[in-house]
Amino acid sequence: MEISRDAYRAIEDIVGPEFITDDPAFLDSYAFEWLAELVRPNRSHYMPRPWAVVMPASTAEVQGVTRVCNKYGIKIKPISTGWYHWAAPMKDNDPTIQLDLRRMNRILDIDEKNRFAIVEPYVICAQLQAEVMKLGLNINIIGAGSSTSIVASACAYFGGGPNSYSMGNNSDNLLGQEWVTPAGEIIRTGSLSSGCGWFCSEGPGPSVRGITRGVLGSRGGLGTYTKCAIKLNHWPGQKVLEPKGPPPGYRLEIPENFRVYTIGAPDWDAWVNCYHAIYDNGIGYVFHRQFNLAGADLAAALWLTYIDPKKTLNDVETASKDPAIQKVAEEGRISFQLILAGNSMESIKLQDKVLDAILAQTGCYKVARFCEPDMAEFTNMYMQRLGHKHCNFIWVGGYMGSWMQAGTPDYVRNYIPTAIKGFERDQKSHLLVECGGDATMGCGSTIGGGGYFGLEQFVSYDPNDNDSIDACIKHMEDAIKDAISVGVPAGKEALYLQIGWSDERIWDALSKIPQQFILNFQTKIKDAFDPNYLGDRNYQWIPPGWGQKADAK
Amino acid sequence: MGMNSKKEELMGIVGQGNVSDDPACLNGYAQDQSFALPIKPWFVARPQTAEQVQELVKWANATATPLVPVSSGAPHFNGDTVPSATEAVIVDLSGMNKILKIDHRNKIVIVEPGVTYAELQPALEKAGLRITQPLLPRANKSVIASLLERQPTMIPRLNYSLPEPLRVCGVVWGSGEYSFTGEGGMGPRSLEDQWKIGLAQVNQQGPLATDLVRLVTGAQGTMGIVVWASIKCELLPAARKCFVVKAAQLEELVDFCYRLERLRIGDEVMILNRRQLRAVIGKTNGCGCGCGGADWTVVIGLAGRALYPQEKVDVQEHELQALVKEFGLQALDAPPEVAASLLAVSGETYWKVASKGACQEIFFLTTLDKAPRFVKTVEQVAARFEYPASDIGIYIQPQHHGVSQHVEFSLPYNPADKREVEKVKAIYTAASEELVAQGAYFSRPYGAWADLVYSRDATSSRVLRTVKQIVDPNQILNPGKLCF
Amino acid sequence: MALETYRADAMRCSRCAYCKWVPLDLMKSWRFSKGCPSIEFGHFHSYSAGGRLVTALSLMDGRSEVTEKVKDSVFKCNLCGSCDVTCKMCRYDMEPLEAMKELRFHLVEQGHTLPQVEPVIDGLRRELNMLGKPRAERGDWAAKLNVKNLVKEQAEFVFHAGCRYSFDGDLGDAARTSVRILQQAGVDFGIMGEAENCCGGRAYGMGYKAEFETRRDSTLIAWQRAGVKTVITPCSDCYHTFKRLYPPASGCDIKVVHMVEFLDQLLGEGKLKFTKPVPMTVTYHDPCHLGRQGEEYVAWNGKEKKIFGQAVCYDPPRPRYNGAFGIYDPPRRVLQAIPGLKLVEMERNREAAWCCGAGGGAREAYPEFSNWTASERIEEACSTGAEAIVSACPWCERNFLDATAGGKRKLAVYDVMQLVEKAL
Known part of the structure; x- marks a missing residue:
């Protein structure tokens, strides 16, 4: 499908001819997305093609392009770093332009004293972290890693990561923001709105940011975020990270005021108690269950292989049969990574002492092999920068996360056995990577201070093998049934699957949410800020009257 | 509809004894300590349940009656509880004063809007918990109202966002619809049912792409009436120590405070000038506040919880002492009255009005x-x-x-x-x-500030009016406030 | 190898876009955080490794056709391999650099060539060098050196100057200095002189596989006739070609040594000492072909196998080229051995080095892009406070000289051999 020449020309007049294209191969490079094969007909790796890709360089250009789209009825899908199937256009035959924001890539300011940075959408976490660390500051890098856009996670997506426990979710770290609505209006929020600077996200009066920045954000479905300010936090480590060693297992020296541990638990109850005790004692800088993404059966074999640059996955197979490594696997079966950081030596020693007491109280322990210098330094590098997050794909290039329903530690603990059992069952087909039933991982807390998170089951499948793709889809459907069977709502797999659903099927599902208020609210917000319906269904809404139950009695 | 019919209908909703049109009572709501224009309401209704609040709002929609929600006892200060429209009904929520749940494991307390700081803190203490509170709140100050107003709390290191420690609310919107905010917004619309399935009302964000709680905070009761809220608690400190750092000029403290706040040393951190420090400890004449004649004082409360509490305080003290030295300042033990003020609610006469009325x-x-x-x-x-x-x-x-x-x-x-x-x-x-x-x-932006702020910020005004139109289409909730 | 060989790579690309950056762990600033010159210049996703994998897939599946834009996106790339290193941070089953080369072969085979490259290839066919210079002049650089001509004589070692050193007079005496050092070390070596061929590596990068094979076969035959067992070269382009591209040809068991490796060995054995101070602060630029692409070739003829149900590995294990074992330390040790010389590092070094811009035919096909890439490196070098940027490849040096020619940036450009010469 082609965009009308008039619309093309009008957009070209704004961004310049070199920053718009409708070359089919170029469009395909945007349509090709992770997870597409799980939701598209014939297991296609392509989401619907955008009709053109446009690269604005400024807020004014975004606004100009948006106005053209309103005039011509073209849908707009902005991306920053552009990952996930929902980053692409949603529907075939729906005229959509992909707004690739990679030219908006500046760090506009770092206010060291007041601890915030102002960034454009294509600034990634690693870039900002590198800059602010020079000032002894740090950012919360989201679970998806440091190649992700800060604006995206702060303004439009989930925002939780290994540091959220100590630094807050990026939703909370969001200060002023600039938003171009689908109607083409520029809205600035918080103190920025009053012309007082970027330092505050709330008010004046009720907070306008509340209409778009919820638990998951609008994910490109309701306009374009063009700038935001993000809160920075103290960093008591190196000013410049100087990793050691050859790739891929770079190691980062552990300063004397840091401790890097992998903590193991004898059972899930001990694990939960340990989590609570860590929150209650307020220790910890980074708190995450990371290495289990490889699966509890194989995690030890994989990571001990990974840190040896001469080895490959063939060696993992050998390692997995080594009794010594099998012992490590058992020790780390229920484990997580914890990095302590102290502002003083006295502080770090006390944190260590507190941790030891917690471990003694709860029966948890340090996984010795993972706390040896090589693995500890690798863990330090991995967790501080989150630059290896795409090890998610290490087995075969296909990964899909199921479960991840968020709640208190007890809530998570209650669904974990079902998640494990279900994954064990689904691996028996041999069409998924057989890594043990527990490949769950996730943040220590997705909110500041702790107490709330979810664990995501890392399901690896081969995207180059239709049978494996089908097995993954089946696992997703199974996981939904498993969750329902234990009274838990469907998890992340449902969110992924919905991308392939028809509008009607989505509306049917949405109409079953017990409290319909939020859908009615978002529908009216959409009407107000996207009157021509140029955003997509990543911002959820429901046609008035669609299968609604009487919610507001 | 005449006054009498309205009264009858109101009594039908909240009960006969819970409606008042006594002039003295109404006059109490007609003005406050601010310079807001006094307007006398017609009635005061005191609902006892969320259902009654919802009925009231529906009734107000049907009868085009302005409602002004009030949760705290007098004195009120900012004009937000003074009706800006005539014929208003005050919705006095002070009777909804139950502590619905103290969840020690998840450090959450759920309260109704009538629960005050004076009531909540002792109840939490019994459970080994506390919440971060504003500086010496009025004893009769509603905890929910304080949080909805985004009154500052004293512990910046726990303030992950300005609405903290407010988490999840039950809201009767101006439209009469009743829904939960945050993580509560996706589950069944009953706290009991949510508890049964393990939900604990911990996460403030959501539901979906919206942060509903952010639409009721700072709203001066214009968007919805909060009928319960979950609030994040902390373990009660087992060890404490309070310090003061003084300077003649505020400028001398700025860099020190930047560093102190960045390192998150201590719980309570605030700066007071001499006049305010004296007021806090109730000294209206002379000094004796521990300011040592200095014009400016940073008050720093150190606290230790859970394991090794005293050692936690000791480590913080050493870090604090090292820090003040770096900035050429001194950290001195705070006078006991100052330390006590960090934990207390105000005396019967609110401290801010104690000196002159x-x-x-x-x-x-x-x-x-x-x-x-x-x-x-x-x-x-x-x-x-x-x-x-x-x-x-x-x-x-x-x-x-x-x-x-x-x-x-x-x-x-x-x-x-x-x-x-x-x-x-x-x-x-x-x-x-x-x-x-x-x-x-x-x-x-209370009172006259609203015009000052919104006249310079047309976009916010328009967006907020759009939201208001959605959640309160008949403009019955506290009309005349903010940009509404 | 057909493009189809890389279908699995394309299908398994997670579109993580790591290929656009230096390894994230190594990022030290916003300014020098990018790894891929192509995407920085071309902007659209198609200018990244991930994008090109999709282009390949799209073309194979008939979803799109080769247009001028597609050609631009395929060829406007230095093939520097930065993407390959970063991709393999998290993957063992991807070969994006090889796939991108194969895509070029595919286009060239189908006649989708670049008109601006055709004269260069014609020059190669005609004059056997990449500069289009008369082949008869190729040995002139060694005219006054008393060195064996292996067309007539035999030796175990051949010194291969390469096209650029043979013809580019601006690059100083790197080749001649090399010869002197080899002579002083008592190595039994010679040169091919006028008969030296282009190694073919640059044609390979431009997508002209047949031309490469012709050059390779011709060179190998000449060496075989001369009894050559080891080739020594100061050119990293040639080094990579000999080391990584020649071995798959049957019967090729030539040992390949870069001059910096040879110098490093002499220094290590105490057979070479620098006597003159060179008081200068310099920064070393890792040539892509010596650094991350300079790893040892390992013969492999295997197939994919699955373990743990679906995880991909190879039978036998497939060699892993991810820049872990490139030639990084020898040139640094040589420079650090020079009295008075201070070596400072750029942020992007070793496997994360930013390209000079000359590779992959970019210098010939897209001078503006090539020059911009070099300018970016010059900026990075200047940020270290160095007075000079030193490399171990004449193509890098030529590009840096061109990028600094306008005088915007005062930065001297040297080959390691030039500084060695000063120190001897």
């Missing part, structure tokens, strides 16, 4: 580097009106891990002295205008 406040948000300039501005305006600078109480409260600062000026005056009243009113007006012009962020 009334007090006009001017407060806004800014960053710490700009605070000295704003202090100068207010002092200069006060001087223009011959109001002594030494009478101005100044309180600077870091928030959001110290990224923003609540700066508050208290101008005590004698309400019986008309000249003094006029003088303070003039200072309030002139200073507010100058502060706004200089970039002070009036994030909670």
